[in-house]
Each structure stands twice: as C-alpha cells, then as structure tokens.
Amino acid sequence: MIEAISAANEGHVIAYGDDVFTARAVKTFQRHFGRDVAVFFVFGGTGANVLGLTAVTKSYNAVVCAETAHINVDECGAPEKFSGCKLLSVPNPDGKLRVEMIKHFLHGVGFEHHVQPRVISVSQATEMGTVYTKNELKTLSAFAHKNNMLLHVDGARISNAAVSLNASFKEITADVGVDVLSFGGAKNGMMYGEAVVFFDKNHARDFKYIRKQGMHLPSKMRFISAQFDALLSGDLWKRSALHANRMAQILGAELGKIPSITLTQPVEANGVFAVIPRKYIDELQKKYFFYVWNEEISEVRFMTSFDTTEEDIEKFVALVKKTVR
Numbered sequence: 001m002i003e004a005i006s007a008a009n010e011g012h013v014i015a016y017g018d019d020v021f022t023a024r025a026v027k028t029f030q031r032h033f034g035r036d037v038a039v040f041f042v043f044g045g046t047g048a049n050v051l052g053l054t055a056v057t058k059s060y061n062a063v064v065c066a067e068t069a070h071i072n073v074d075e076c077g078a079p080e081k082f083s084g085c086k087l088l089s090v091p092n093p094d095g096k097l098r099v100e101m102i103k104h105f106l107h108g109v110g111f112e113h114h115v116q117p118r119v120i121s122v123s124q125a126t127e128m129g130t131v132y133t134k135n136e137l138k139t140l141s142a143f144a145h146k147n148n149m150l151l152h153v154d155g156a157r158i159s160n161a162a163v164s165l166n167a168s169f170k171e172i173t174a175d176v177g178v179d180v181l182s183f184g185g186a187k188n189g190m191m192y193g194e195a196v197v198f199f200d201k202n203h204a205r206d207f208k209y210i211r212k213q214g215m216h217l218p219s220k221m222r223f224i225s226a227q228f229d230a231l232l233s234g235d236l237w238k239r240s241a242l243h244a245n246r247m248a249q250i251l252g253a254e255l256g257k258i259p260s261i262t263l264t265q266p267v268e269a270n271g272v273f274a275v276i277p278r279k280y281i282d283e284l285q286k287k288y289f290f291y292v293w294n295e296e297i298s299e300v301r302f303m304t305s306f307d308t309t310e311e312d313i314e315k316f317v318a319l320v321k322k323t324v325r
C-alpha cells in the first residue's frame with residue numbers, strides 16, 4: 001500500500017478523481033463485479049454505508065438491519081441523521097437476517113402512519129464473524145425485490161467473506177441480487193479508503209452530489225484509487241483475507257481447547273467470539289486490546305488481520321492459558 005501511494009505521488013494529476021489512477025481502479029472494480037457497476041471511492045466505511053443508503057432512500061423510508069449491525073450500533077446514529085431513515089433492527093443469534101425475522105415489517109406498507117421499509121441491509125462478513133451463504137443472500141434479495149425493497153451489503157469485510165465461501169466478489173454480490181455494496185479496503189490492508197458500488201446505474205444517478213454534500217469526495221482521490229488498484233488488480237486482496245481467516249481458525253481452535261472458554265460463534269471469517277469468565281478479562285486487556293462484545297454474558301471479540309502472525313497467536317494463547325483457569 002505504501003508503495004502504491006508512493007508511486008501515485010509522482011507528478012501532477014487533476015483533483016477529485018479525474019485521474020488515471022481512479023480510471024484504472026474503477027476498471028479493476030468492474031472486472032471483479034461486472035462491467036455495468038458504478039463505483040465511487042470514499043474515505044471510510046461509515047461514510048460508505050451512510051451515503052450508499054442515502055442514495056436509495058427517502059427520509060420516510062426504513063432500513064431493516066440486524067440488531068448487531070454496524071449501522072445500528074457503531075455509527076453514532078449517522079445513518080439516521082444523514083438519510084433521515086428509521087432503522088428497524090432485528091434481534092438475531094448470529095449476526096444474520098432471515099426472511100422470517102423481517103416479514104412483519106411489511107404490515108405497514110402503504111399506511112401513511114408507518115415508515116416504509118425500502119432497504120434490507122446485511123453485513124458480510126457479519127459483525128458476529130459469520131458469513132452469509134450465496135443462497136441466504138439470494139433468498140433475502142428475492143424477498144426484498146418482491147416487496148419493492150433493495151438489498152444493501154455492508155462489506156467492510158467482504159474479502160474475508162469471499163475467501164471463506166471460495167467465491168468471487170461477483171458471485172456473492174451481483175449474481176445473488178445485491179443492489180448496493182459498501183466495499184471495505186481498510187480492514188483488508190489499505191491505509192484508508194472504501195468504495196460504494198451500485199449494481200444498477202440508475203441508483204447511482206445522483207451519487208456524485210450526495211458524496212460531495214456528504215463530505216466524502218477526496219480531492220486527492222488518486223491515493224485511494226492507487227491502493228484499490230494494488231489490492232484488487234492481482235491477488236493481494238485474496239492472499240490477505242485468506243491469511244486473516246486462517247489466523248482466526250488457528251486462534252479459534254486453540255481457544256476452544258481451554259476448558260473454561262466457550263466459543264459462541266462458528267469461525268467463518270476473521271473474528272473469534274468467546275465467553276471468558278469476567279474475572280480474567282481485565283488481566284488480558286492489560287496486554288492486548290479487544291472488545292467485550294456482550295457484557296451480560298462476558299462474551300469477547302478477537303479479530304485477526306492480514307498482518308497477524310502465527311507467533312502473535314501463539315503468544316496470545318500462551319497468555320490466555322496462563323491467565324484463564
């Protein structure tokens with residue numbers, strides 16, 4: 001990434017994305033997702049979600065999402081503030097939405113006293129480290145489209161999901177009926193930068209204005225574009241995500257062997273969720289930063305990344321074994 005940024009730092013180009021780096025990166029996205037996608041680069045993931053959702057909704061609409069969704073719990077209300085939409089959040093056991101959980105929101109369709117559901121938003125991989133299968137996504141998009149709704153994917157970790165499913169990006173987005181995607185760069189090794197991908201160009205018609213008004217039009221766009229090109233033109237995205245997922249597998253397997261630790265989710269991407277007795281958590285947090293995901297049940301979240309090493313895992317597991325009895 002640093003090399004890509006450095007190479008893009010030669011000479012001068014026109015600002016705001018009218019440059020060869022951006023043209024090349026957009027083509028790279030189109031090779032992965034399909035020739036007809038519209039692609040826009042933004043600074044961060046919250047912005048990608050908020051602006052992507054804003055582009056396809058009106059303020060009287062609602063966005064249906066998992067209770068655990070990043071848009072629901074980790075974006076400080078930005079989706080509600082900027083799109084004006086109400087989020088209809090759904091309790092779930094594993095980060096995933098299913099049609100049976102959201103059907104009842106349709107009872108108010110056409111009734112002026114109720115918000116009108118317009119988008120189903122899922123995260124892939126989910127905030128619980130699980131991964132939607134192609135069929136699960138297809139079922140959700142079919143339900144959405146039948147009911148005049150769209151399917152949005154928060155793909156902050158879509159590379160981890162793709163390698164977990166051994167699928168291409170297109171197979172888990174365009175081919176299963178996804179309408180709008182927030183594509184994650186930072187979590188797979190970029191310094192910064194995310195993208196909003198529209199699978200129907202009509203939905204992208206006003207996006208350039210929405211992005212600028214939403215303060216996500218980088219003047220020095222080339223530095224995001226160059227990173228995306230470095231990530232996606234070869235197999236760097238795949239190698240990095242495979243590696244992160246493999247590290248999570250090792251970590252999950254090792255923690256699962258410790259009698260007083262219970263894994264709470266299958267390890268399908270780069271996250272490991274576990275219940276650890278509360279009394280040991282502070283001690284572990286003195287040496288390692290991690291979130292307590294659910295205070296009530298003392299569930300914690302461990303994440304691995306493109307640069308986690310086997311040695312990092314060994315050291316961490318050794319500390320856990322020494323601390324947790």
Ligand SMILES: Cc1ncc(COP(=O)(O)O)c(C=O)c1O
Pocket residue numbers: 044045046047070123126127154156157186
């Ligand atoms: C599921 C998910 N979506 C989106 C984001 C993007 O967040 P940010 O605005 O920090 O780039 C994150 C980051 O933690 C995430 O986990």
